[in-house]
Amino acid sequence: MTTKSVLLVGVGGQGTILASKLLTTGLMQAGYDVKMSEIHGMSQRGGSVSSQVRYGEKVLSPVIEPGGADILVSFEVMEALRWLNYLKPTGKVIVNQYQLPPMPVITGEAVYAADIIEDLRAHADVTVVNAAAIASELGNPKAMNIVLLGAIIKAMQLTDIDWEQLIRETVKPAFVDLNIKAVHRGMEAVE
Amino acid sequence: MKKLLTGDEAIARGAYEAGVHFAAAYPGTPSTEILENLAQYKEVYAEWSPNEKVALEGAIGASIAGGRSIASMKHVGLNVAADPLFTFVYTGVNGGAVIVTADEPAMYSSQNEQDNRNYAKAAKLPMLEPADSQECLDMVKLAFEISESFDTPVLMRLTTRVCHAKSLVQCGERQEVPIREYHRQMDKYVCVPAVSRKLRIKLAQRLKKLAAYSEQTPINFAQYNDLKVGVITSGDCYFYAQEVFGDTVSYLKLGMTNPLPVNLIREFCQKVEKIYIIEENDPYLEEAVRQLGFAPIGQELFPYTGELTPEVIRQAVFGQVLPTIEYDQSKIVGRPPTLCAGCPHRGFFYEIGRRKDIMVCGDIGCYALGSAKPFNAIDTTICMGASISMGHGAQKIFKLGEKPTKVVSVLGDSTFFHTGINSLINVAYNQSSTVNIILDNRITGMTGHQENPGSGYTVKGEPTNLIDIETLVKALGFRHVRTVDPNDLTLLKETLDAFLDLDEPSVIITRWPCALKKFSKEDKEEFRDAFCQKYVVDTETCIGCRICMRAGCPALSFDQETKKAKVDKVQCLGCGVCAQICPKKAIKKEDK
Ligand SMILES: Cc1ncc(C[n+]2csc(CCOP(=O)(O)OP(=O)(O)O)c2C)c(N)n1
Numbered sequence: 001m002t003t004k005s006v007l008l009v010g011v012g013g014q015g016t017i018l019a020s021k022l023l024t025t026g027l028m029q030a031g032y033d034v035k036m037s038e039i040h041g042m043s044q045r046g047g048s049v050s051s052q053v054r055y056g057e058k059v060l061s062p063v064i065e066p067g068g069a070d071i072l073v074s075f076e077v078m079e080a081l082r083w084l085n086y087l088k089p090t091g092k093v094i095v096n097q098y099q100l101p102p103m104p105v106i107t108g109e110a111v112y113a114a115d116i117i118e119d120l121r122a123h124a125d126v127t128v129v130n131a132a133a134i135a136s137e138l139g140n141p142k143a144m145n146i147v148l149l150g151a152i153i154k155a156m157q158l159t160d161i162d163w164e165q166l167i168r169e170t171v172k173p174a175f176v177d178l179n180i181k182a183v184h185r186g187m188e189a190v191e
Numbered sequence: 192m193k194k195l196l197t198g199d200e201a202i203a204r205g206a207y208e209a210g211v212h213f214a215a216a217y218p219g220t221p222s223t224e225i226l227e228n229l230a231q232y233k234e235v236y237a238e239w240s241p242n243e244k245v246a247l248e249g250a251i252g253a254s255i256a257g258g259r260s261i262a263s264m265k266h267v268g269l270n271v272a273a274d275p276l277f278t279f280v281y282t283g284v285n286g287g288a289v290i291v292t293a294d295e296p297a298m299y300s301s302q303n304e305q306d307n308r309n310y311a312k313a314a315k316l317p318m319l320e321p322a323d324s325q326e327c328l329d330m331v332k333l334a335f336e337i338s339e340s341f342d343t344p345v346l347m348r349l350t351t352r353v354c355h356a357k358s359l360v361q362c363g364e365r366q367e368v369p370i371r372e373y374h375r376q377m378d379k380y381v382c383v384p385a386v387s388r389k390l391r392i393k394l395a396q397r398l399k400k401l402a403a404y405s406e407q408t409p410i411n412f413a414q415y416n417d418l419k420v421g422v423i424t425s426g427d428c429y430f431y432a433q434e435v436f437g438d439t440v441s442y443l444k445l446g447m448t449n450p451l452p453v454n455l456i457r458e459f460c461q462k463v464e465k466i467y468i469i470e471e472n473d474p475y476l477e478e479a480v481r482q483l484g485f486a487p488i489g490q491e492l493f494p495y496t497g498e499l500t501p502e503v504i505r506q507a508v509f510g511q512v513l514p515t516i517e518y519d520q521s522k523i524v525g526r527p528p529t530l531c532a533g534c535p536h537r538g539f540f541y542e543i544g545r546r547k548d549i550m551v552c553g554d555i556g557c558y559a560l561g562s563a564k565p566f567n568a569i570d571t572t573i574c575m576g577a578s579i580s581m582g583h584g585a586q587k588i589f590k591l592g593e594k595p596t597k598v599v600s601v602l603g604d605s606t607f608f609h610t611g612i613n614s615l616i617n618v619a620y621n622q623s624s625t626v627n628i629i630l631d632n633r634i635t636g637m638t639g640h641q642e643n644p645g646s647g648y649t650v651k652g653e654p655t656n657l658i659d660i661e662t663l664v665k666a667l668g669f670r671h672v673r674t675v676d677p678n679d680l681t682l683l684k685e686t687l688d689a690f691l692d693l694d695e696p697s698v699i700i701t702r703w704p705c706a707l708k709k710f711s712k713e714d715k716e717e718f719r720d721a722f723c724q725k726y727v728v729d730t731e732t733c734i735g736c737r738i739c740m741r742a743g744c745p746a747l748s749f750d751q752e753t754k755k756a757k758v759d760k761v762q763c764l765g766c767g768v769c770a771q772i773c774p775k776k777a778i779k780k781e782d783k
């Protein structure tokens with residue numbers, strides 16, 4: 001198989017790192033070669049962040065090129081537009097219906113456009129997931145990242161992997177049930 | 192067992208498996224996780240040192256005493272540790288010693304982009320450059336062997352992507368290595384001129400042996416495919432090049448890049464028609480290949496700055512990248528990093544940013560974000576500890592003028608212990624009238640919350656002696672020292688006013704924990720009411736003036752529809768800074 005590339009983007013502190021950790025561990029256990037690249041450091045302080053996951057028979061570069069991602073999963077609306085050039089023209093976008101105003105918007109120098117999702121739709125196959133609402137419904141807004149993980153699993157046809165078991169092995173016992181529910185709700189959110 | 196590890200984790204694992212006894216570091220992206228992971232092995236003694244020089248010197252002592260030791264640091268950290276490094280190469284080791292430098296092409300979290308391969312050449316020690324996590328693990332083990340068999344410290348050069356990318360690694364078991372016997376050897380470890388002259392000759396002989404080793408080590412290897420193009424490369428660039436060229440070109444992959452295997456390089460260059468050198472930052476390999484009389488294509492084609500990721504190589508060689516979606520990017524708003532909601536540095540930068548007639552010498556830490564909007568409150572940032580000493584120099588010059596500009600120097604607690612303390616000694620000794628601010632947020636924030644000499648805990652989480660900054664500063668002889676709560680803007684303003692008026696040096700310590708700090712027992716007692724209550728905007732009172740936006744808090748935004756300020760409840764940590772700024776007192780503590 002050719003190498004697949006999953007690009008997770010968001011804002012520092014949104015939990016992209018845990019989502020990509022679960023994803024890569026699941027892929028590894030399923031027997032794929034996996035590489036993942038993240039930039040830590042300065043950007044954690046509310047900056048734009050990305051986790052780049054690549055898997056297949058043999059993966060060479062750990063980084064995804066512009067035009068190289070099979071799927072772009074954005075934890076925040078503006079970030080999807082920022083990273084859209086990393087998507088293959090035939091790729092898919094999953095975008096969380098969730099906005100975090102960047103500092104120039106807060107200070108009033110720039111505006112956060114209201115029609116970004118329409119823009120995305122005009123250029124790619126887009127699925128909007130209201131992960132924030134789903135996670136709140138499940139009782140913890142922070143589980144948003146796991147809802148989105150579920151969406152990735154479905155969109156990349158990785159449902160054969162035993163994600164429930166992996167969640168049991170990885171997350172704190174108190175969060176296991178919540179996260180299992182969140183993963184399933186995320187899968188249901190994608191056709 | 193195979194594990195998915197970052198390069199940093201694999202270095203730690205490899206050093207552990209190699210039986211390392213002593214590990215020391217000062218945090219710095221992207222090297223920090225090496226020591227954090229080593230500290231998790233109970234067999235390994237691990238410590239955060241106050242700076243990289245101290246870390247390396249600790250490792251040198253441990254090596255001479257017979258243990259295997261490792262010191263890790265970010266690229267600029269090796270500048271700080273360069274003094275011991277250059278002479279440690281003369282003495283050689285007893286127990287194996289490895290130094291890890293983590294370079295940052297593209298400067299994701301760094302003030303510069305220096306290429307530390309130059310240090311290996313300048314200091315004359317062997318250097319290994321792993322390309323992925325498996326190589327990190329294998330090469331650190333090999334580095335200990337080289338160190339002991341050739342009697343030399345070994346440098347490992349990593350880059351951001353090697354440090355932080357994860358890939359599959361075959362892990363092994365720890366091999367316990369006995370501590371070697373120590374006995375006094377003045378002709379080896381006492382570098383006075385008479386000894387060093389002899390050691391210098393030995394060093395030259397050692398380098399010859401290492402050069403011969405470099406020719407036959409399996410970590411330097413050629414992969415012959417089509418001979419039209421040959422790529423010479425090292426580190427992560429090897430995988431980037433493979434991603435772009437696959438099996439269509441030949442490769443010379445160098446894992447040991449000092450001394451270089453000149454015969455191997457010559458042989459490769461003679462076989463291929465065209466030579467590409469793919470390396471990040473300086474033309475280190477390129478110059479070596481040129482010296483052998485070949486004409487490779489390097490920086491005339493590939494950029495000298497940034498990372499040589501596949502897109503960069505593709506663009507350079509083929510003039511185009513992969514097909515991408517074309518779209519209107521004008522709606523994209525930049526998202527620069529910001530001080531967190533509830534960050535204790537916010538109040539200080541709000542206050543200092545309002546004073547226009549001063550110079551603010553900044554330093555390296557989260558508070559470097561005080562230079563960003565809306566504060567715009569920093570004049571300089573050079574390197575760790577430089578704020579106080581640069582401020583001192585600047586103040587001496589300003590003093591020569593008619594109406595001297597006042598200088599405020601500002602750094603964090605970890606940076607103070609790193610090298611800021613030396614700078615403050617200079618202020619005390621040579622008396623400049625600067626106002627010196629130590630933003631004590633009780634932790635090393637920027638690099639991900641590491642303990643430091645002022646936090647009361649070791650890297651292993653064990654309680655230890657806590658160095659009290661105020662006591663220390665007073666012991667240096669400062670007469671004007673005050674510790675304040677940075678969320679109390681009135682107190683902060685009064686203190687600044689008073690100290691800026693002095694014709695003597697002064698020190699202000701702001702003491703409040705980082706918003707992301709995991710509280711210790713002591714923090715819970717000292718900062719009982721920290722981060723407990725949220726603030727809300729009373730929309731009746733808010734007149735929509737936007738003045739509170741000057742707090743630059745990510746939890747605070749302006750609602751375009753209602754034309755009122757809005758606090759995001761999830762993010763707000765209740766520091767109260769915005770509430771003190773609001774001229775109408777419209778931001779209030781939420782009823783519990
Ligand atoms: C010589 C050197 N070593 C390490 C670093 C990496 N580094 C940047 S900021 C920082 C720590 C800052 O901590 P502190 O001064 O306590 O400020 P805070 O981030 O907590 O506000 C470190 C370790 C560096 N830039 N230079």
Ligand code: SF4
Binds near residue numbers: 533
């Ligand atoms: S990590 Fe701590 S010190 Fe750094 S910006 Fe956030 S709150 Fe401030």
Ligand code: SF4
Binds near residue numbers: 534747764765769770
């Ligand atoms: S009190 Fe104001 S400045 Fe402080 S965290 Fe909350 S919104 Fe931000």
